[in-house]
Amino acid sequence: MTITGIAAIGAGLAAIAAGIGIGKIGSSAMEAMARQPEMHGKIQSSALILAAFVEAVALFGVVASLI
Amino acid sequence: MTITGIAAIGAGLAAIAAGIGIGKIGSSAMEAMARQPEMHGKIQSSALILAAFVEAVALFGVVASLI
Amino acid sequence: MTITGIAAIGAGLAAIAAGIGIGKIGSSAMEAMARQPEMHGKIQSSALILAAFVEAVALFGVVASLI
Amino acid sequence: MTITGIAAIGAGLAAIAAGIGIGKIGSSAMEAMARQPEMHGKIQSSALILAAFVEAVALFGVVASLI
Amino acid sequence: MTITGIAAIGAGLAAIAAGIGIGKIGSSAMEAMARQPEMHGKIQSSALILAAFVEAVALFGVVASLI
Numbered sequence: 159m160t161i162t163g164i165a166a167i168g169a170g171l172a173a174i175a176a177g178i179g180i181g182k183i184g185s186s187a188m189e190a191m192a193r194q195p196e197m198h199g200k201i202q203s204s205a206l207i208l209a210a211f212v213e214a215v216a217l218f219g220v221v222a223s224l225i
Numbered sequence: 226m227t228i229t230g231i232a233a234i235g236a237g238l239a240a241i242a243a244g245i246g247i248g249k250i251g252s253s254a255m256e257a258m259a260r261q262p263e264m265h266g267k268i269q270s271s272a273l274i275l276a277a278f279v280e281a282v283a284l285f286g287v288v289a290s291l292i
Numbered sequence: 293m294t295i296t297g298i299a300a301i302g303a304g305l306a307a308i309a310a311g312i313g314i315g316k317i318g319s320s321a322m323e324a325m326a327r328q329p330e331m332h333g334k335i336q337s338s339a340l341i342l343a344a345f346v347e348a349v350a351l352f353g354v355v356a357s358l359i
Numbered sequence: 360m361t362i363t364g365i366a367a368i369g370a371g372l373a374a375i376a377a378g379i380g381i382g383k384i385g386s387s388a389m390e391a392m393a394r395q396p397e398m399h400g401k402i403q404s405s406a407l408i409l410a411a412f413v414e415a416v417a418l419f420g421v422v423a424s425l426i
Numbered sequence: 427m428t429i430t431g432i433a434a435i436g437a438g439l440a441a442i443a444a445g446i447g448i449g450k451i452g453s454s455a456m457e458a459m460a461r462q463p464e465m466h467g468k469i470q471s472s473a474l475i476l477a478a479f480v481e482a483v484a485l486f487g488v489v490a491s492l493i
Contacts, residue, residue, distance in 0.1 A: 371439025
């Protein structure tokens, strides 16, 4: 579980991946809700499904740096 | 709990992830509230759910640099 | 509490995280208030909640560089 | 209080954080005042509250480089 | 008061911070004055208050590089 210094940079870069990806999805989801308020529920569930894909890879990248 | 210098860069990069991600989601949430004021509560809860995903990976990345 | 030179770069990067994130949220909050002046209070409280998430990770990243 | 050369880069990066963050908030605050002149006081106080969050982390990052 | 070469890079980065931050605030202040000429005084004082926050961190960063 010891982590070398350079591996930590990899973990940080993987976290940035989640930041960019989920940030862009969430940003557009908010705007979509504003334009179609009655679609609130469907937009939120779709955003969560897509965000889960980004989350999975990002967390995998952070964990990979720990091994 | 000693942290080498280079691992601190990883912690910093992970923090930038939260900055980009939550920044983009929050930015659009503010604009969405301005366009649909009556949707204030639902937009805020959706924004918090999506921000929690980014927060999780970012905090995980910072903690990973500390181990 | 001695901090090596490279760890200071990590603290700087974590501070940039707060700059990007809170900057984007605050920027849109100002514009949202201009468009919906009567929503001033709710927009401000929502902006502070989301900014707190970014603040938490950024401060955690700076402190992590000090340990 | 001696600061190595590389730690100065960290202090510089932390200063950029304030530049990006407060710059974005202030920029939008000016435009918001132009659009809603009668909201001048509330926009200014909201901008200062959010700018204080960025300022706190940025100053903390600069000081961290000095220790 | 001797400054090594790398510390000068930190001072330069801190100066960039003031450039980005005060540049954005000043830019929008000019445009705001052009749109609301009768708000000239209030916009100028608000811009100076916000610019002072950026200036404080940037100057602190440059001084930190000199120590």
